Amino acid sequence: MPDSSAVASGTPEIVVPDDLVIERTEHLDLYWYMLLNRRLEERLVNLYRQGRVVGGVYRSLGQEAESVGTAYALRDGDYMSPLIRNLGSILVKGVEPVDILKQYMAKGTGPSGGKDLNVHFGDLEHDFIGPVSMLGDMISVIAGVALAARIRSEDLVCMTYIGDGGFSTGAAHEGWNLICAQQLPVILVAEDNCYAYSTPTPIQMGNRDMVDRAPGYGCAGEQVDGNDVLQSYAAARRAVDRARGGGGPTLIEVKTYRRKGHAEHDDQRYVPEGEIEQWEALDPIDRYHRYVLSAGIVTAEQVEMIEAKVGAQLDEAVAEAEAAPMPDPKSVLEGVWSTPRWPHPHPNFHDFSQEIGH
Amino acid sequence: MSAPERGGETTYLEAIRQGLWEEMQADDSVFMLGEDIGLYGGAFKVTDGFLDRFGEHRIIDTPISEGAIIGAAVGAALMGMRPVAEMQFIDFMSCGFDMLTNVAAKNRYRWGAAVPIVVRGPAGGGVRGGPFHSGQAESYYAHTAGLKVVCPATAYDAKGLIKAAIRDDDPVIYQEHKYLYRRIKEDLPDEDFVVPLGSARIARPGRDLSIVTYAAMVHVALEAAEELAADGAEVEVVDLRSLVPFDEETVLTSVARTGKAIVLHEAPRTGGFGAEIAATIAEKAFEYLEAPIVRVTAPDTPVPYSPPLEDHYLPGKSDVLEITRRLLGY
Numbered sequence: 001m002p003d004s005s006a007v008a009s010g011t012p013e014i015v016v017p018d019d020l021v022i023e024r025t026e027h028l029d030l031y032w033y034m035l036l037n038r039r040l041e042e043r044l045v046n047l048y049r050q051g052r053v054v055g056g057v058y059r060s061l062g063q064e065a066e067s068v069g070t071a072y073a074l075r076d077g078d079y080m081s082p083l084i085r086n087l088g089s090i091l092v093k094g095v096e097p098v099d100i101l102k103q104y105m106a107k108g109t110g111p112s113g114g115k116d117l118n119v120h121f122g123d124l125e126h127d128f129i130g131p132v133s134m135l136g137d138m139i140s141v142i143a144g145v146a147l148a149a150r151i152r153s154e155d156l157v158c159m160t161y162i163g164d165g166g167f168s169t170g171a172a173h174e175g176w177n178l179i180c181a182q183q184l185p186v187i188l189v190a191e192d193n194c195y196a197y198s199t200p201t202p203i204q205m206g207n208r209d210m211v212d213r214a215p216g217y218g219c220a221g222e223q224v225d226g227n228d229v230l231q232s233y234a235a236a237r238r239a240v241d242r243a244r245g246g247g248g249p250t251l252i253e254v255k256t257y258r259r260k261g262h263a264e265h266d267d268q269r270y271v272p273e274g275e276i277e278q279w280e281a282l283d284p285i286d287r288y289h290r291y292v293l294s295a296g297i298v299t300a301e302q303v304e305m306i307e308a309k310v311g312a313q314l315d316e317a318v319a320e321a322e323a324a325p326m327p328d329p330k331s332v333l334e335g336v337w338s339t340p341r342w343p344h345p346h347p348n349f350h351d352f353s354q355e356i357g358h
Numbered sequence: 359m360s361a362p363e364r365g366g367e368t369t370y371l372e373a374i375r376q377g378l379w380e381e382m383q384a385d386d387s388v389f390m391l392g393e394d395i396g397l398y399g400g401a402f403k404v405t406d407g408f409l410d411r412f413g414e415h416r417i418i419d420t421p422i423s424e425g426a427i428i429g430a431a432v433g434a435a436l437m438g439m440r441p442v443a444e445m446q447f448i449d450f451m452s453c454g455f456d457m458l459t460n461v462a463a464k465n466r467y468r469w470g471a472a473v474p475i476v477v478r479g480p481a482g483g484g485v486r487g488g489p490f491h492s493g494q495a496e497s498y499y500a501h502t503a504g505l506k507v508v509c510p511a512t513a514y515d516a517k518g519l520i521k522a523a524i525r526d527d528d529p530v531i532y533q534e535h536k537y538l539y540r541r542i543k544e545d546l547p548d549e550d551f552v553v554p555l556g557s558a559r560i561a562r563p564g565r566d567l568s569i570v571t572y573a574a575m576v577h578v579a580l581e582a583a584e585e586l587a588a589d590g591a592e593v594e595v596v597d598l599r600s601l602v603p604f605d606e607e608t609v610l611t612s613v614a615r616t617g618k619a620i621v622l623h624e625a626p627r628t629g630g631f632g633a634e635i636a637a638t639i640a641e642k643a644f645e646y647l648e649a650p651i652v653r654v655t656a657p658d659t660p661v662p663y664s665p666p667l668e669d670h671y672l673p674g675k676s677d678v679l680e681i682t683r684r685l686l687g688y
Binding site for chain 2: 113121124129132133137139140142148336341
């Protein structure tokens with residue numbers, strides 16, 4: 001089993017952090033978003049198998065706790081830019097499942113009008129800036145959000161994510177170095193989920209833990225069990241409070257495990273036998289489920305009701321997304337520039353390219 | 359250094375400085391970020407004095423990372439700011455290529471949010487800068503849907519276009535020609551003005567042949583046209599000013615009138631923007647042509663350092679004269 005188990009498998013149970021201050025309703029929120037994250041992905045997989053999601057589906061099975069827990073430490077007005085597997089973070093920011101579904105299903109009324117895939121879109125009303133495929137780029141982009149806020153004297157904290165693979169890019173380093181040089185209020189959640197596509201973490205980097213890079217950058221650093229939603233949340237709360245209080249950036253390393261392949265097509269032939277099962281025992285939703293029941297936060301009946309409510313909401317969202325129209329082919333030309341590429345078409349000059357509709 | 363004076367005889371560099379200063383003064387959402395732009399005032403002193411006037415939150419000295427500079431500009435632009443990112447040399451924009459072509463260029467198309475950034479910096483040869491400090495980068499970016507590309511040739515345009523670029527809602531690459539920085543000057547108006555993107559200029563009217571060009575090559579074309587005038591030939595020089603948007607009407611109207619066209623640029627030949635201009639003329643003004651469209655460009659090599667090599671590399675007046683004379687007799 002890769003090394004991150006040292007943290008994540010310390011105990012199969014939730015460890016309640018000493019400094020955790022949390023209301024019952026917040027416990028319910030955390031549970032709700034983790035479950036919504038997982039069930040929405042299951043719907044996406046079904047739609048994918050039916051050919052109604054035409055691009056890939058990138059699962060976060062086993063990683064829901066760190067996405068939901070970290071993003072839940074933000075408040076309205078705090079910006080967040082995720083990676084493709086941080087569906088939970090996006091839901092926490094208030095993006096609707098129906099928009100995610102339409103986007104995956106390439107619908108014309110989806111957030112990008114069918115022009116981009118999966119979570120590759122932004123929703124500025126929900127302080128959400130979606131990623132591009134080039135890993136590490138969003139760290140610089142989120143730096144710019146923080147710089148803008150500083151110029152306007154706005155009280156705003158930012159959070160973005162990088163993986164054990166993405167942290168190998170120059171873009172990730174360049175962005176995080178800028179943030180640390182400027183001491184911007186940004187939290188970088190560095191996710192070690194043991195694989196970058198098929199490449200295991202030990203051959204991705206020379207150091208065992210990404211948190212060890214924090215002193216090198218001159219930022220605060222912390223490592224937590226990413227399969228424990230309360231530890232993820234508490235670490236993020238500490239970092240957000242530090243950032244908001246002028247204490248600068250924090251790198252939080254979350255140790256977790258990607259139980260599915262890179263995307264649905266990936267057969268995971270590179271995963272040693274038994275490894276997935278070992279991590280299944282550390283499933284973050286199961287762990288939290290046991291905790292909220294044993295701590296008397298919810299009853300089994302209440303958990304069933306949450307499950308039913310998530311299901312009903314997704315039934316409705318899937319129906320709405322399925323009914324949504326595909327984009328008008330001619331909209332392919334729209335939205336590239338704010339003004340025309342060729343500003344002065346002239347009737348005296350015949351344009352042959354017009355005859356094929358371009 | 360104090361605030362730039364407006365109006366009067368102004369160099370190309372000072373014109374850019376004036377334009378930047380005025381836009382920062384007029385609009386709190388405009389700010390600048392780049393390497394050595396604050397304390398040092400920029401490698402070419404374009405931003406000298408800006409730090410004192412506008413403060414360290416609006417004049418940001420960054421680490422050496424073109425990618426982070428452009429990426430941060432995008433993030434700030436999404437927040438409604440109008441960042442101006444300086445590239446110390448336009449050649450280094452290649453280090454931020456991904457940020458420009460994937461993040462900045464595609465955002466509006468992908469999810470509708472405008473990215474009103476300007477990425478500006480010195481380009482071009484003639485200053486013995488060698489392979490990494492002399493390049494013209496316009497073709498890489500003109501090829502990328504979503505970016506605009508501006509290449510001013512005069513002090514008036516340098517000022518008017520930087521102001522228009524900052525006010526534009528799209529990412530604009532603003533390529534300054536460093537050979538022109540302190541070599542050309544002209545009287546600028548006292549009042550506020552902008553030069554809209556996408557409007558070419560007839561730099562010199564003529565009826566016998568059109569030279570379509572931009573940036574420093576405008577001056578080479580004008581010198582050649584002056585010499586040809588002594589022989590009785592009237593050569594028209596079209597200064598594109600911006601490549602994206604491309605003022606097709608001015609180019610086609612000129613070529614329709616003269617019937618002959620040379621496309622002149624300092625960048626290498628293959629895949630250069632001149633090929634796009636030539637193709638546009640061939641597609642849309644074919645029946646007006648009396649001669650082949652000829653490109654006069656740098657060869658397909660990096661920009662060399664040694665003066666005999668660079669002088670040979672750069673298209674010069676003699677190249678333009680030779681081709682023009684052959685086409686006039688065609």
